[in-house]
Amino acid sequence: MPKIIAVDRDGTEKTIDAENGLSLMLNLRDKGDLDIAAICGGMCSCATCHVYVDEAWRDKTGERSIDEFELVEFSAHYQENSRLSCQIEMTDELDGIKVTLAPEE
Template sequence: MAKITYIAFDGTEYVVEAKDGSTVMENAVRNAVPGIEAECGGACACATCHVYVDPAWVEATGEPEPMEEDMLDFAHDVQPTSRLSCQIRVSPALDGLVVRVPESQG
């Protein structure tokens, strides 16, 4: 199990334990992290699970695939560390991952 810290726009931190193989989005929804709506249920068909990956974790989470990049066009205030949390799979290498929820989703 990996620990993931979600930081809401207001600075509130939500630390959750996430099973390997699940997604960052699934764990946010399961733990009622505000701002992660996941309207499409993780199908990479909306941008309501948009997060900013902490710069220290960008390499570990990897680059977005082309489909994810296309969906990020629909997100507000996209930044270089923007990702859709439904596309980040939890693994032991992500233990300690920190992501921030954008203001537009807060």
């Protein structure tokens, strides 16, 4: 079972036992009890699951789609490592991934 290291908006770091095959967003919300709104339910249309992926993990999470990039690019809190957590599928290869929840819009 892969682990996620998540930093909440208040700076609290949590280690979460993730489930493979689910999105990072679902694991953060359902297993980590983090404040991720996920208003669109993972359809890549709202950016309420915006996270910053730790630099060491950026290459392992794949490229952002054009739709994902457009959503995070227009966020007031955009960074080069911005991702929508609904667009990253958890796998054993992501065991130990570290992400930080972006500030709410």
